[in-house]
Amino acid sequence: GDSVTQMEGPVTLSEEAFLTINCTYTATGYPSLFWYVQYPGEGLQLLLKATKADDKGSNKGFEATYRKETTSFHLEKGSVQVSDSAVYFCALSEGLNDYKLSFGAGTTVTVRA
Protein backbone atom coordinates (compact mmCIF):
# COMPACT_ATOMS: atom_id res chain seq x y z
CA GLY A 1 0.00 0.00 0.00
CA ASP A 2 0.85 3.66 -0.07
CA SER A 3 3.26 4.83 2.59
CA VAL A 4 5.41 7.72 3.70
CA THR A 5 8.83 7.57 5.35
CA GLN A 6 10.19 10.67 6.98
CA MET A 7 13.36 11.56 8.77
CA GLU A 8 13.34 10.59 12.39
CA GLY A 9 13.86 13.21 14.99
CA PRO A 10 14.13 14.85 17.24
CA VAL A 11 15.84 17.73 15.50
CA THR A 12 17.26 20.59 17.55
CA LEU A 13 18.40 23.79 15.89
CA SER A 14 19.43 27.30 16.76
CA GLU A 15 17.38 30.25 15.60
CA GLU A 16 18.12 31.32 12.02
CA ALA A 17 19.53 27.90 11.13
CA PHE A 18 18.53 26.03 7.97
CA LEU A 19 16.01 23.23 8.39
CA THR A 20 15.53 20.18 6.19
CA ILE A 21 13.21 17.29 6.95
CA ASN A 22 13.43 14.43 4.49
CA CYS A 23 10.32 12.66 3.24
CA THR A 24 10.05 9.86 0.69
CA TYR A 25 6.94 8.05 -0.43
CA THR A 26 5.77 4.82 -1.99
CA ALA A 27 2.64 4.95 -4.11
CA THR A 28 1.18 3.03 -7.03
CA GLY A 29 -0.14 6.09 -8.87
CA TYR A 30 0.23 9.84 -8.70
CA PRO A 31 -0.35 10.99 -5.16
CA SER A 32 -0.91 14.44 -3.75
CA LEU A 33 1.68 15.29 -1.10
CA PHE A 34 1.30 17.32 2.05
CA TRP A 35 3.18 18.67 5.03
CA TYR A 36 1.20 19.13 8.22
CA VAL A 37 2.42 20.86 11.38
CA GLN A 38 1.30 20.16 14.94
CA TYR A 39 2.08 22.79 17.56
CA PRO A 40 2.11 21.70 21.21
CA GLY A 41 -1.35 20.91 22.50
CA GLU A 42 -3.04 21.52 19.17
CA GLY A 43 -4.37 19.56 16.23
CA LEU A 44 -2.62 19.26 12.89
CA GLN A 45 -2.66 22.15 10.44
CA LEU A 46 -1.95 21.94 6.74
CA LEU A 47 1.36 23.70 6.09
CA LEU A 48 1.70 23.19 2.34
CA LYS A 49 0.86 20.79 -0.43
CA ALA A 50 1.70 19.80 -4.00
CA THR A 51 -0.54 17.85 -6.32
CA LYS A 52 1.70 16.95 -9.25
CA ALA A 53 5.32 16.38 -10.16
CA ASP A 54 7.63 19.42 -10.00
CA ASP A 55 5.03 21.46 -8.12
CA LYS A 56 6.47 23.48 -5.26
CA GLY A 57 4.36 24.10 -2.20
CA SER A 58 5.24 27.03 0.04
CA ASN A 59 3.90 28.73 3.15
CA LYS A 60 5.33 30.69 6.09
CA GLY A 61 8.84 30.46 4.62
CA PHE A 62 8.64 26.68 4.26
CA GLU A 63 9.00 25.01 0.87
CA ALA A 64 8.80 21.51 -0.53
CA THR A 65 9.10 20.31 -4.14
CA TYR A 66 7.33 17.21 -5.47
CA ARG A 67 10.10 15.10 -7.01
CA LYS A 68 8.69 12.14 -8.88
CA GLU A 69 12.08 10.82 -9.98
CA THR A 70 13.26 10.46 -6.40
CA THR A 71 9.78 9.98 -4.88
CA SER A 72 10.56 12.70 -2.39
CA PHE A 73 8.96 15.78 -0.86
CA HIS A 74 11.57 17.23 1.47
CA LEU A 75 10.60 20.18 3.67
CA GLU A 76 12.97 23.14 3.93
CA LYS A 77 13.14 26.50 5.63
CA GLY A 78 16.04 28.86 5.29
CA SER A 79 15.94 30.55 8.69
CA VAL A 80 13.94 29.00 11.50
CA GLN A 81 12.42 30.79 14.46
CA VAL A 82 11.58 29.58 17.96
CA SER A 83 7.92 29.66 16.93
CA ASP A 84 8.64 26.92 14.35
CA SER A 85 9.12 24.41 17.15
CA ALA A 86 6.53 21.73 16.43
CA VAL A 87 6.01 18.24 15.06
CA TYR A 88 6.00 18.03 11.26
CA PHE A 89 4.18 15.28 9.37
CA CYS A 90 4.59 14.33 5.74
CA ALA A 91 1.48 12.78 4.19
CA LEU A 92 0.01 11.61 0.91
CA SER A 93 -3.37 10.92 -0.57
CA GLU A 94 -4.07 9.14 -3.79
CA GLY A 95 -6.56 8.33 -6.45
CA LEU A 96 -10.19 7.56 -5.81
CA ASN A 97 -9.61 7.48 -2.07
CA ASP A 98 -8.31 11.01 -2.03
CA TYR A 99 -9.80 11.59 1.41
CA LYS A 100 -7.43 9.00 2.89
CA LEU A 101 -4.24 10.55 4.20
CA SER A 102 -1.28 8.30 4.92
CA PHE A 103 0.99 10.02 7.44
CA GLY A 104 4.65 9.63 8.22
CA ALA A 105 5.75 9.12 11.80
CA GLY A 106 6.35 12.81 12.42
CA THR A 107 9.53 14.73 13.14
CA THR A 108 9.85 16.81 16.29
CA VAL A 109 11.68 20.07 15.71
CA THR A 110 12.92 22.25 18.56
CA VAL A 111 14.39 25.67 17.82
CA ARG A 112 16.49 27.28 20.53
CA ALA A 113 16.90 31.03 20.90
Add this chain to the structure above:
Amino acid sequence: DAGVIQSPRHEVTEMGQEVTLRCKPISGHNSLFWYRQTMMRGLELLIYFNNNVPIDDSGMPEDRFSAKMPNASFSTLKIQPSEPRDSAVYFCASSETSGGEQFFGPGTRLTVL
Protein backbone atom coordinates in the same frame (compact mmCIF):
# COMPACT_ATOMS: atom_id res chain seq x y z
CA ASP B 1 -14.67 30.69 12.82
CA ALA B 2 -14.73 28.27 15.73
CA GLY B 3 -12.92 25.49 13.92
CA VAL B 4 -13.50 21.85 14.75
CA ILE B 5 -14.61 21.45 18.34
CA GLN B 6 -13.89 18.35 20.37
CA SER B 7 -14.90 17.40 23.88
CA PRO B 8 -13.69 16.50 26.33
CA ARG B 9 -10.09 17.63 25.90
CA HIS B 10 -8.90 15.10 28.45
CA GLU B 11 -10.53 11.92 29.68
CA VAL B 12 -9.26 9.54 32.32
CA THR B 13 -11.26 6.39 32.89
CA GLU B 14 -10.89 2.90 34.22
CA MET B 15 -10.69 -0.24 32.17
CA GLY B 16 -14.10 -1.57 31.29
CA GLN B 17 -15.85 1.79 31.33
CA GLU B 18 -17.63 3.28 28.36
CA VAL B 19 -16.03 6.35 26.80
CA THR B 20 -17.74 8.78 24.43
CA LEU B 21 -15.80 11.38 22.50
CA ARG B 22 -17.62 14.21 20.76
CA CYS B 23 -16.96 16.32 17.72
CA LYS B 24 -18.57 19.32 16.07
CA PRO B 25 -17.23 19.85 12.54
CA ILE B 26 -16.88 23.18 10.82
CA SER B 27 -20.24 24.37 9.53
CA GLY B 28 -20.73 23.59 5.85
CA HIS B 29 -18.18 20.79 5.77
CA ASN B 30 -19.60 17.55 4.42
CA SER B 31 -16.76 15.21 5.36
CA LEU B 32 -15.74 14.14 8.85
CA PHE B 33 -12.84 11.99 10.01
CA TRP B 34 -11.81 10.35 13.26
CA TYR B 35 -8.09 9.66 13.79
CA ARG B 36 -6.12 8.05 16.56
CA GLN B 37 -2.55 9.10 17.39
CA THR B 38 -0.18 6.92 19.40
CA MET B 39 3.57 6.80 19.74
CA MET B 40 3.69 3.25 18.44
CA ARG B 41 1.39 3.56 15.42
CA GLY B 42 1.43 7.25 14.63
CA LEU B 43 -1.72 8.76 13.09
CA GLU B 44 -4.34 6.32 11.90
CA LEU B 45 -7.64 7.03 10.20
CA LEU B 46 -10.40 5.22 12.09
CA ILE B 47 -13.49 6.21 10.15
CA TYR B 48 -14.65 8.64 7.46
CA PHE B 49 -18.15 10.06 7.05
CA ASN B 50 -19.47 11.85 3.99
CA ASN B 51 -22.81 13.65 4.27
CA ASN B 52 -23.33 11.91 7.63
CA VAL B 53 -22.91 8.44 6.11
CA PRO B 54 -19.99 6.20 7.13
CA ILE B 55 -18.00 5.57 3.96
CA ASP B 56 -14.84 3.91 5.22
CA ASP B 57 -14.60 2.30 8.64
CA SER B 58 -11.76 -0.05 7.78
CA GLY B 59 -9.56 1.59 10.39
CA MET B 60 -11.86 0.92 13.32
CA PRO B 61 -9.84 -1.44 15.47
CA GLU B 62 -12.55 -3.79 16.67
CA ASP B 63 -16.16 -4.08 17.71
CA ARG B 64 -15.54 -2.18 20.90
CA PHE B 65 -15.29 0.97 18.79
CA SER B 66 -18.31 2.59 17.18
CA ALA B 67 -18.93 5.97 15.59
CA LYS B 68 -22.09 7.82 14.68
CA MET B 69 -22.98 11.01 12.91
CA PRO B 70 -26.67 11.71 13.55
CA ASN B 71 -26.54 15.09 11.80
CA ALA B 72 -24.19 17.38 9.95
CA SER B 73 -23.01 19.16 13.07
CA PHE B 74 -22.26 16.34 15.49
CA SER B 75 -20.40 13.06 15.67
CA THR B 76 -19.44 10.67 18.44
CA LEU B 77 -16.80 7.99 18.83
CA LYS B 78 -17.62 5.45 21.50
CA ILE B 79 -15.42 2.81 23.08
CA GLN B 80 -17.18 0.13 25.10
CA PRO B 81 -15.59 -1.44 27.05
CA SER B 82 -12.41 0.57 27.15
CA GLU B 83 -8.98 -1.02 27.59
CA PRO B 84 -5.59 0.44 28.58
CA ARG B 85 -4.33 -0.04 25.00
CA ASP B 86 -6.96 2.44 23.83
CA SER B 87 -5.02 5.23 25.52
CA ALA B 88 -4.19 7.73 22.79
CA VAL B 89 -5.04 11.14 21.42
CA TYR B 90 -8.16 11.04 19.28
CA PHE B 91 -8.58 13.71 16.64
CA CYS B 92 -11.63 14.71 14.71
CA ALA B 93 -11.19 16.51 11.39
CA SER B 94 -13.55 17.91 8.79
CA SER B 95 -13.27 19.05 5.20
CA GLU B 96 -15.49 20.95 2.82
CA THR B 97 -15.35 18.16 0.26
CA SER B 98 -14.15 14.57 0.24
CA GLY B 99 -10.62 15.28 -0.94
CA GLY B 100 -10.38 18.81 0.39
CA GLU B 101 -8.11 20.20 3.06
CA GLN B 102 -8.77 18.57 6.37
CA PHE B 103 -9.09 20.82 9.43
CA PHE B 104 -8.24 19.12 12.69
CA GLY B 105 -9.68 19.69 16.11
CA PRO B 106 -7.45 20.00 19.19
CA GLY B 107 -7.89 16.33 20.08
CA THR B 108 -9.05 14.37 23.10
CA ARG B 109 -6.33 12.79 25.20
CA LEU B 110 -7.73 9.52 26.53
CA THR B 111 -6.11 7.61 29.36
CA VAL B 112 -7.52 4.23 30.31
CA LEU B 113 -6.18 2.94 33.63
